[in-house]
Each structure stands twice: as structure tokens, then as C-alpha cells.
Amino acid sequence: MEYTDVVMENFTCPKHVGEVEGANGIGQVGSPACGDIMKIFLKINDDDIIEDASFKTFGCGAAVASSSMATDMIIGKSIEEAAKLTNSDVVDALGGLPDVKIHCSVLAAEAIQAAIEDYKKNKKK
Amino acid sequence: MEYTDVVMENFTCPKHVGEVEGANGIGQVGSPACGDIMKIFLKINDDDIIEDASFKTFGCGAAVASSSMATDMIIGKSIEEAAKLTNSDVVDALGGLPDVKIHCSVLAAEAIQAAIEDYKKNKKK
Amino acid sequence: MKRIYLDHAATTPIDPIVLEAMLPSLTGNYGNPSSIYVEGRAAKKSIEAARLQIATAINADTREIYFTGSGSEADNWAIKGIAMKNQAKGKHIISTTIEHHAVLHTCQYLEKQGFEVTYLPVDENGLISLDDLKKAIRKDTILVSIMFANNEIGTIEPIKAIGEIVKEKGIIFHTDAVQALGNIPIDVKDLNVDLISLSAHKIYGPKGIGVLYIRKGVPIDNLIHGGAQERKKRAGTENTAEIVAFGKAAELANQHLEENAIHMKTLRDVLIKGVMEKIPQVRLNGHPQQRLPGNANFCFDYIEGESILLSLDIIGVAGSSGSACTSGSLDPSHVLLAIGLPAGVAHGSLRLSIGKSTTLEDINYVVDNLVVIIERLRKMSPINAECPIDDAVFEKADHHKH
Amino acid sequence: MKRIYLDHAATTPIDPIVLEAMLPSLTGNYGNPSSIYVEGRAAKKSIEAARLQIATAINADTREIYFTGSGSEADNWAIKGIAMKNQAKGKHIISTTIEHHAVLHTCQYLEKQGFEVTYLPVDENGLISLDDLKKAIRKDTILVSIMFANNEIGTIEPIKAIGEIVKEKGIIFHTDAVQALGNIPIDVKDLNVDLISLSAHKIYGPKGIGVLYIRKGVPIDNLIHGGAQERKKRAGTENTAEIVAFGKAAELANQHLEENAIHMKTLRDVLIKGVMEKIPQVRLNGHPQQRLPGNANFCFDYIEGESILLSLDIIGVAGSSGSACTSGSLDPSHVLLAIGLPAGVAHGSLRLSIGKSTTLEDINYVVDNLVVIIERLRKMSPINAECPIDDAVFEKADHHKH
């Protein structure tokens, strides 16, 4: 298994770690039993644009890097666009992931979707 | 498999190769299918003393060395004594033989016995 | 950057003395050991010298030492060879839940071929119970295979006591001593063991060479059929160079056994004390006393093992983890699960295994840096003491099962 | 004394370029290739580079190359692995009477486990008949294993034609190409072969490292179970150094295939011509044309092979013989018997196998001295043209059977 430089960069100096203040969409996927949990925090403005995003991740290097990259990719996008982010987009942005780590990118995409769902649910109330 | 120096000496410069002139006891054992044939020639005098002995051998290094050593050991002995020569005597005199080669020494002892039998048979006639 | 290698349980560098011993067999001494001419005899001689070195190290007879292509091959041979040869007597085998995969997967393969295997459980320290063993023995039990010392958590099993129980019943006893060699004494005359697996690369020898000790008279089928090498028990042109190297490595390991063990134990205790005292929410895995001198194995709550390894690697430290993420599977170490850890915790394990060249500075450096790394990763984690996640809930949810 | 090594079919010295390539993996690069830190990744990388070199040499995909601990292990794995995995389909295997013991004894072992094996006969040149093969194929045939080139007499089997017949029937085809590699081209895209065994020490690589090529999708059981190495197909910590060496050796063998073959063939023909012309009562074994470039195999009537070898050894020449006396058994080579030689004649065989460094002077020296040696030994022999011994008589007499 070999990580790309981009993965290592995003692992050692991950962007957007922590809990964004005023987050109004939060999504969590994974389980510790499987070795990964990803929690995504979104701050979405009234125009449904993602103003800021952050993550907290329990997981391997690829999970951390995927979280970092994915949050970075959706900031400034509309929730519609962000919901379309696929795991392959994340993998491509990372310059590739080892086969056995692809599922980490899947988790990242799922976590974002979950956070957007959460935002929509909150909004409706 | 490792031969002793004595074995190698007796293989490279075997004593008593060929057919002794006036041989009156000839014994042959073994088969080419098994990879060894030993033929022993004895020249025995009227007092039943082995005056000279020689061999011809088809076989491996141990077979040649055993033939050489065995013939050398019985020259000057009575046929009674010579008949008592065991394969272990030959092995000892050679400073040992590899396990898988012990049967060569057995052949040598058998060939001598066969030659003595042949002499006795000839004498009776 | 200076590297600090703390994964000696995975493999060790070749000792320069061992390399020196093996080099002549790579640059020359190339004869086929089965050949009768000078080159062949020379190769044969060096192999037999190595066999004697190995035999001496475990107090065996040279005719009981058979070279294999790895520790894994030795394990496979022992278990399949005994099973196949003795199946008329019975098809029941006893092993444990914490064996190396070379034993475990071999047993599982035999289960598919109609054998029955009882896997003895272990307690929270990784020890089997002699009572369990006694109860597991049946009339049709033909083999007991229990490892000498565990490669992950370092726990040393009571091999002598096991041997006594097994011998009384006339059952064949195999032990995987790959981790024991060079770390704790192995004396086949003292132990009632019939088969022992060994591997060179754990004791500063090369990879790709192992040994199976087979007590004289033990009925066993071959695993690799073919030529008459290894007294007709293991075919394949002999790996002269690595055999010679294994011989030398075993000799050195034996000569310096005590001194190396004391050195490793001392540093290990510093390491364990440092980590346990300086880092909160950590547990030590494996038996507190009855463990390999060089083994330290921790679980850090709330974080995952691979990210610890990567963080250590970046600052020059090599360690290993029972986390699934390091193995290509998604299940964490079967050993950590067997000692009762929840999967989520098992994912946060770190094994640091000390070698003969490890120094006190190395250990201090690692402890100091671990404090920082663990803190950093915990900050990044969505779970913590206030916000723990119930494994059970997630396991039931089954959302991310593969 | 200068040594003349003419036993390249038994094993070869390590090429200095190969040694140079492998040394870094002995002095450093010791990481466990399964580990994720720097040392592990470096080791992994060198293994994958070697895998590519091997794949290129036989025109395969890297994912079809699996490293083993020897050519013998590759043979055992291929045959047992296919047999075990596909036994539900049938339990019939086809092989030949002239296979290497690694194939032959594996087949015999499977016969004991309830498999049926048809051993195809060969003609006086060592060739199987395609008609025999077609006739031997049954509904329950699951595997055909026929060697690429014979190690004793050098005969090259019609592998491509065999592959076509076998493929049409949907049967799995294995070939032991240990002797072919580096001597004749092997192209898996051109041949209908599913499994190929290779070994490094026949092509100036180290002993103790082999390869099994497994065509993608071929269903096969593991032989060595355990860790996830070799894409979960062959357990055991990778022998990094020897894998790297095998890669380099294969690359060199491939690059210089034609030039080496021409060199060996030229010298071989000088050798054969010299021996046949200067020594009476001698026969050439193996196919006159369709043979390995470096192989010469003779039978000298009335004398025994080991004594020829010893005599050659004394004057500095290393050769081999199919005589029983060199193998520790009392039966002469099964290959020489299979081509129809009487046992007594088979005992008098001498194989001289030429390598890339052999010179014309070496060959001339050997021919000249052989003349003397053969004459001397014949003088010592109790049998000769005038006094032949009927094998049959002796065999019936059975006086000296073991």
C-alpha cells in the first residue's frame, strides 16, 4: 500500500479539522468496529451555499485525507452541487487511493450527503 | 555423500586390477541393473593360501575401492581366514563408507566367498 | 532522518555477522548439495554445519532439523503433514483462537477437507486454560497445535505443561515457536513437543528460510514432494546461502539469548511505563509478566491504529498495528478480539517490538512523540470519553459491513 | 586447479550482476513488505519491480506471477492446488513418465489420496505422442501436467500443440518450465498454458526461490496457507532479496536468450561430436535436434556413471549422472528407463550441461580426458563387448535386489 503525496499532505496537515461554529448540517457515517467514523459539519447560508465545512474522523490515513479533501472541495458550493460529489471525485483529487482504501472515499461522500440531509431536515422544522 | 581419503585412493589407484594369471577361483556377484558387478580372481596354492588376488568391477567409487581393499586384505591369507572377511572389515579398512554405499562392501565380501567356493568346487573335481 | 525500527516482531535486519557468513554461498559455493563433486560436497558441508547450529540452539539432534522455505511453510507442513498421515486414527485437531494465520488458515483449510478443529479460547491476557485443553481432548484427537509465544500481544503459553497433558494422551504436539526463538529458551529435551516451527528472519537472519523440527519417529506426510533433499522429507534444491545464514543467526541468538532478553526487557519496561503514565485512556495488551521480552502492545481509545503508524512513520519510527486498515481486510486483529477487546478498541492498537540494537534514547524519543501524536489524533476524532460510541449499536446497524 | 563446471542443469552460479542487484536487500531494505512504513514500502516496491521483470520474461501480466520457495514448491502447488480445488469435476490427471520428481512424486502422492494419474510414455528420444495424449483424456480429466524440457536428456516437448489439444477439452494445463527458462523462449500469450513452474537457480539466480505463473481466473487452492502475501495465494514473509535476484536473473536471461543459446548450442555440438567420434560404444540420449541448447547426455557401455563422475571431479570437471549411485537409491534414472534403456546401460550415463561461461577449451579438455577415463574404467570392468552380460538373466536371478 502506498499513499500519494496529496494523501500524505492531507493526512499530516488536514484542512478543516474540528467543529465549524454555527454548523447547521451534521452527518456521521461508519462505525468504530469497521475502523472508520466520519463526522462532517456544514455551515450553510440562506441561499443553500456551503459557507464552511469541517470534519472529525476516526480512521486510517486515507479516511483522514478523504475527509480533508472532501470538505475542502465542497466549500463555496451549493448543497445541490455538493450532494453530487462522488467518491471518485475525492479519489481523483487525492491522486488515487489504494484499492483497499477506496471505501474511505465512499464514506466521505456519504457523510456529506448525510450532513446535507440533516440540514434539510432542520430547515423543514 | 563424502568419501574418505582411503576410498578415493583406492578408487584412483586401485590395487590388483585385472585378471591374475593362473587364477583358480573366480567369483562374480551383482548385476548391471543394480549398478554393480564385482568379479574376484584368486590364485590359491596347494596349502590353500591365497597367493594373489585381483578384481574387475563395474560400479561406483565405493564398489571399486571396496574391491581394491578387499583383494588387498586377503592376499597371503588362508582361504579359511579369507572367507571370514566381513563387509564391516572392508568398511573399517576404508575408514568408513556413506550409508548408501555399505552394500558395495557387502558385494566385495560376497564376491570373495563366491571365488573361494569356486576354488573348492574346482578342487573336488 | 534517523529511523527507529520498532517492528522486530514483523522482521529483523540481517546481522552483519550473519551476512558475512552467508556471502561465500552467494559469491561461490554454488554447487548443488546433492551433487557428488567438489562443489556439491562443499555446499552439503555448509548445510550440515548450519543444521548442527540450529539443532544445538534448541537442544535437538541434527536428524530432527528440516529446512523449509519459511515459518509459514513449517506450520503448514506440521499441521497438514500430521493430519494427512494420521487421519485413519482420527480427524480432530486442537488449536487456539490466537494462532498466527499460518496455523489458523491451515486449520480452516483442513476443516473444509473434513477435519474438525477445536479452537481453544484465551483469557484477557491471552493465556489458554489447561482445563479447557483437557476437556477438548477426544478419542479422535490426533494433533494439538498451540503457539509458543504470540506475535501480536507477546503472551507466552505454558508449553511445557501443555506438552505433559498432550503426551499422556499419546497425541502429537506442535508449537509455532517463530516468535520464541532468540527470545526465550527452547529445549526440546525438556519440553514434550513433537514439532516446532522456526523462521530465520525474526532472529536477524534472511527472509524465506524456516525450519521444522520433527522429533524422531513422528509420523508425518511430506508437504513438498520431489527430490531426495532433507532426508527425503522436503524437496527442492537447498537454499544453501540462507540455510547457512539461519545456522549462524541461531548460533548468535543462542549465545546472546540472556543478554539480549535482559536488554529488550529493560527497554520494554521503560516504554510501557512511559506510555501508561504519560498517555491517558490507554491499555496494555497481553500478559503483564508472561510476555516476550521485546513486545509492547497498546490500545489507545478513540483513535485508529493506521493513523498512529503513519504519524510515527513520518517522524522516523516503524511500528505495527492490529488494525484492519494495515492488513487489507476490514476486520481488526483476531488476537485482540480473542482477548475480549471490542472491535472499535482493537482498531486503535499499536505494537512496538524492541530489538537488540534498540537504545534508551530511541524509547524516550518514541514515548515523547507518542504523547503528541495521540493527542493530535484524538482531537481529530469524533468520539471521546464524553461522547463514546456504543460498538454494539453500530454493529447492529450494520451500515458499513463488508 | 581450474574447475570446469558442466552441471548447469543441476544449478548455476549466481551472476555477479544478479548478486549486485540483490545485495541491497541483504544489507538494508529489510522491511517487511506487508508493513506500511518506509522500510516496508521500499521492500514492497522492489518485489513488484521483480514481478514485472519475471512477467516480462514470459510475456505475462504481473498479477499472474506468484513467488514460491522453489521450483519444487511451484510444481507441488500447481498439481495439488488444481487437484484439490477441482476434484468435484473429476479426479483424473495426465502426466508423463519423464517428469521431474517434484511432479512425479506429487502425482504419486495424489494417487494415494484417491486421484488417478495416467503417465504418458515417451519414445526413444523422450517425446510424448499427441495421439497418446488425446486417447488418455477422459471426461473426468481435470489436469494435464507435461514438462517443457526434460532436465536429464534435454528433450523439448511440443508444449504449444499439447496446449491446443488440452484447451479444446477445457482441461487445465500445467508445464514445468524450470529447465526451459533462459534456454528457450516462453510466451504465455502464444502457448495455451495455464500454469508454469520456474526456478531462479537454473538461470544464474539464487537457490530457494521459484515462481508459479497462474493464468488469470484459473481455479486453484493454496498450498501454503497463512498471511495475505502474494495476493492471498502464497503465505510467508516475502524473500525480498531472492525475489529481487530472480527478477534480475530473468531479465538478463531474457535479454541474452538468443546469444546464450547459440553459444551453448555451438559448444554442445562440439562436445557431442567429440565424444561420439573419439569414444566407442557410446550413445547420445535425448532428441538429436529438439533438445535444450546446453544439454548433452551420453551412455557409455560397460561402465557405471558415478565412477565417471568421480574421475572427472578429480581432474576438475563437474558433471552428473542418472546412475542410481548418485542418487542414494539403487534404481537408475526413471527418465533413461522411460526412453527404453536397459537398467545396466542407464547406470553408465553422463550428463554434461553447458552454461553461458563455458569455453571451447573447457570442452576440448573434457573430451580429451573423457577418452582416457572411459578407457581406464572399461579396463577395470568385468563386462565388455565380448563378454556382455544379459541384464535379463541377472534381473531374474534377483540376487542383489534391494
Ligand SMILES: Cc1ncc(COP(=O)(O)O)c(C=O)c1O
Ligand atoms: C525440470 C525441473 N523441475 C523442477 C525442479 C525443481 O526446482 P527446485 O530445485 O528449485 O526445487 C528442477 C530442478 O531441480 C528441474 O530441473
Ligand SMILES: Cc1ncc(COP(=O)(O)O)c(C=O)c1O
Ligand atoms: C508466530 C508466527 N508464526 C509464523 C510466522 C510466519 O513465518 P514466515 O514469515 O517465515 O513465513 C510468523 C511471522 O511472520 C509468526 O510471527
